[in-house]
Amino acid sequence: MSYYGSTDYSYNSDFNLRVRDMKKGNLDFGWLDDARDKVEVRRQDPRRGLMLQDIEVGDYAIENTPEVVRENRGLAPRGAILAEGSDQPDLGPTLNKKSDVWGYRVQSYWEEAMSRQWNVTTDVPWQDMDKYEIPEEIEFAFCQLCTLLSEVEMIATDLPSKWSHHMNSQFQEVKGFIATQCIDEARHAEVFRKRALANGVGLLRASVRGEHALKGILEADSYSEGSVFLHVLGEGFILTLFRSSEFISPTPVEQRMFQLVMQDEARHVSYGLQHLKYLMDECPEARPQINGFLDEAERHLTGLFNPDQLESMIVLGGKGTSPECIKRGVETVGAFQGKQIQEYFHRAERAGLPERRERSPLLELQQRMLTAIQAV
Amino acid sequence: MAIKFPSVEFFQELANRMQGNAAEFEKLGFCDTVMAVKVDGGDPHLYGLTFSCFDCTDVRELGGADELELDFTLVAPLALWREMFESIQKSGIPEPAYTLNSLSHVGDRMAVVYDDPEGHDKFYRFMATIQAFVNQASDLDIEWA
Ligand SMILES: [Fe+2]
Ligand SMILES: [Fe+2]
Numbered sequence: 001m002s003y004y005g006s007t008d009y010s011y012n013s014d015f016n017l018r019v020r021d022m023k024k025g026n027l028d029f030g031w032l033d034d035a036r037d038k039v040e041v042r043r044q045d046p047r048r049g050l051m052l053q054d055i056e057v058g059d060y061a062i063e064n065t066p067e068v069v070r071e072n073r074g075l076a077p078r079g080a081i082l083a084e085g086s087d088q089p090d091l092g093p094t095l096n097k098k099s100d101v102w103g104y105r106v107q108s109y110w111e112e113a114m115s116r117q118w119n120v121t122t123d124v125p126w127q128d129m130d131k132y133e134i135p136e137e138i139e140f141a142f143c144q145l146c147t148l149l150s151e152v153e154m155i156a157t158d159l160p161s162k163w164s165h166h167m168n169s170q171f172q173e174v175k176g177f178i179a180t181q182c183i184d185e186a187r188h189a190e191v192f193r194k195r196a197l198a199n200g201v202g203l204l205r206a207s208v209r210g211e212h213a214l215k216g217i218l219e220a221d222s223y224s225e226g227s228v229f230l231h232v233l234g235e236g237f238i239l240t241l242f243r244s245s246e247f248i249s250p251t252p253v254e255q256r257m258f259q260l261v262m263q264d265e266a267r268h269v270s271y272g273l274q275h276l277k278y279l280m281d282e283c284p285e286a287r288p289q290i291n292g293f294l295d296e297a298e299r300h301l302t303g304l305f306n307p308d309q310l311e312s313m314i315v316l317g318g319k320g321t322s323p324e325c326i327k328r329g330v331e332t333v334g335a336f337q338g339k340q341i342q343e344y345f346h347r348a349e350r351a352g353l354p355e356r357r358e359r360s361p362l363l364e365l366q367q368r369m370l371t372a373i374q375a376v
Numbered sequence: 377m378a379i380k381f382p383s384v385e386f387f388q389e390l391a392n393r394m395q396g397n398a399a400e401f402e403k404l405g406f407c408d409t410v411m412a413v414k415v416d417g418g419d420p421h422l423y424g425l426t427f428s429c430f431d432c433t434d435v436r437e438l439g440g441a442d443e444l445e446l447d448f449t450l451v452a453p454l455a456l457w458r459e460m461f462e463s464i465q466k467s468g469i470p471e472p473a474y475t476l477n478s479l480s481h482v483g484d485r486m487a488v489v490y491d492d493p494e495g496h497d498k499f500y501r502f503m504a505t506i507q508a509f510v511n512q513a514s515d516l517d518i519e520w521a
Contacts, residue, residue, distance in 0.1 A: 048406065116406065244481065267501050336481070
C-alpha cells in the first residue's frame with residue numbers, strides 16, 4: 001500500500017453515528033441540498049437508443065466546461081457536485097486543458113466503437129480455412145506479417161492505456177473512446193496471433209527496427225505527441241497496410257479479418273485527426289512543438305519498414321518467390337507505400353498542418369528505400 | 377423480375393433488402409455516411425446513397441456530385457461493376473480480387489474520389505457494412521445496360 005489518506009474513514013466516529021441514526025430511519029437527505037435543476041434529455045433517434053450526444057445538456061455538456069479544468073482533479077464525472085473546499089482528493093491529472101485531449105465529434109466515435117465491436121473467435125470464418133490450399137511460401141510470408149502486426153497492436157493498446165489516468169475526468173468521452181481503442185487493439189493482437197498459429201506455422205521473427213519505432217510512440221512526452229504519432233501517422237500508415245493486406249490476402253478468410261480490423265483502425269485515425277485539428281484550432285502555439293516532434297517521428301516510423309516485413313509483403317504481393325513474382329511484389333509494395341505517404345499528407349493538411357508535405361523526410365526516405373530494393 | 381443495372385431501382389432494392397436483413401446489419405453496427413456510386417462509360421450515371429444507423433435511408437440519381445454532401449464516391453466503368461456483381465453472384469461473396477477494397481486499392485481500377493480525408497476514411501470505417509450491402513445482389517436477376 002502506498003497511499004494512506006489523511007483520514008481513516010474506517011474509524012470515523014461521525015460516520016458511525018450517522019449510520020446508527022439512519023438505521024433508526026432518520027435520513028437527512030443532505031445529498032440533495034445542491035442538486036441541479038432537472039435537464040431535458042431527448043433521444044434524437046429512437047433506433048439508436050440513448051446516445052452520448054443526447055445527454056450533452058446544460059451543466060453536463062462539454063461546451064459548458066471551461067477550457068482549463070481547475071476545480072475537479074479527482075474522479076467526479078462532469079456535472080457531479082463537488083465537495084466544498086479541498087476535500088475532494090487530488091489524483092494528480094496532468095491533462096487538464098481541453099485541447100490536451102479533446103477531438104471534434106469524440107462522442108460519436110465512442111458510440112460508433114461500441115456499436116461496431118466484433119469477436120475474433122466467432123466473426124472470422126475460421127471454419128473455412130480448410131477449404132483453401134495456401135502455398136507454403138505464402139503461408140510463411142503471411143505469418144511473418146502477422147508477427148509484425150502483433151507487435152504494432154501491442155503498442156497501440158499500451159499508448160492509450162498509459163495516458164488515460166493522466167486525463168482529467170471532465171474529459172470522460174476521450175477516456176471512454178481510448179478505452180474502446182484498447183479493446184480494439186487487444187482484439188487485433190488476438191486476431192493476428194490466432195491467424196499465425198491457425199495453419200501451424202506460428203509466429204516468426206520479431207522486429208528490432210520496428211520495435212524501436214514503436215518505442216518512440218510510447219515514449220512521447222505529451223499525450224498530443226503520442227496521439228499524433230500513433231493515431232495520425234502510425235495508424236494512418238497501418239490503415240493503408242491493412243488495405244494492402246486485404247488486397248494481397250491469400251484467401252477470403254484473411255480478407256474478412258482485414259475488413260474488420262480496417263474499420264477499427266480508420267476510426268482511431270479519425271479521432272486522431274480530430275484531436276490534432278482541435279489542438280491546432282484552439283492552441284496554435286503548439287504547432288512548432290508538434291512539427292518538431294513529427295520531424296523525428298516520421299524518421300522513427302520508417303523502422304516499421306524492416307527487411308523481414310518488406311520481404312514478406314513482396315512475396316504476398318507478388319504471390320510467390322519466382323523472379324517474376326518478386327518483381328510484381330516490389331511494384332505492389334512500392335505503390336502502396338506511395339499511397340501511405342500521400343494519404344498521411346492529406347490528413348495532416350486537413351488537420352491544419354499542410355507544411356508536413358514540405359518538411360517531411362518521408363518521401364525522400366521512401367525513394368531511397370525503393371531505389372535500394374530495385375537495385376537488388 | 378429482372379432489375380436493370382445501373383438504375384435507382386437496383387440500389388433501392390439493395391436498400392430494401394438491407395431492412396429485410398436487419399439482424400445482419402445491426403450486428404455490423406451504426407453506419408453513417410453519404411456516398412455515391414458512379415458508373416462511368418458512354419452513358420454515365422451517378423447515384424447517391426445515404427446510410428444512417430442500420431439502414432440505407434435514401435437512394436437517388438444525382439445530376440452532379442454537388443447535389444449531396446458526399447463523403448466519397450466509388451467510380452468505375454460499367455464493365456467493372458458488372459464483373460464485381462457477377463463475382464458476388466458466384467458464391468454470395470466476391471472472389472478475392474473483387475472486394476470493394478481490393479478493387480479500389482493498388483492499380484485503382486475503381487477510384488475513390490473525395491475532398492475531405494475524414495469522408496474518405498468513412499469508406500474504411502464502414503467497409504464491412506458497405507461490402508455486405510453490395511453482396512445482397514448475390515441472387516438478384518440483373519439486366520445489364
Ligand atoms: Fe490496431
Ligand atoms: Fe488502431
